[in-house]
Amino acid sequence: xxxxxxxxxxxxxxxxxxxxxxxxxxxxxxxxxxxxxxxxxxxxxxxxxxxxxxxxxxxxxxxxxxxxxxxxxx
Numbered sequence: 001x002x003x004x005x006x007x008x009x010x011x012x013x014x015x016x017x018x019x020x021x022x023x024x025x026x027x028x029x030x031x032x033x034x035x036x037x038x039x040x041x042x043x044x045x046x047x048x049x050x051x052x053x054x055x056x057x058x059x060x061x062x063x064x065x066x067x068x069x070x071x072x073x074x
Contacts, residue, residue: 003074006056007049014039014049015058018072029062029069 004012017039023030036046050070053059062069 003058007052007058010041010045011049011052011056011058013041014046015053015072018059018070023071026060026062026069026071029071031067031069033067035070 003015007015014035017035018024018030021030021034021038022028023035032043032047032050035050036043039046039049041049050059050061053072054061058072058074059070060073062071
């Protein structure tokens, strides 16, 4: 089943932005701020989309000292 059928439009936009930024592994994870700039969406929409991607198993969140890091797993 393609991702387009599983997630909302904002989550899809965030997913594509993360793919473009190369956030495909834990070593290359980035912050929500970076994703916000790339996706050109308000920060709260990006955070909701990241939450949705985590719930559906497309992304992971790693807690770090200053800001949490996000990366794609599928």
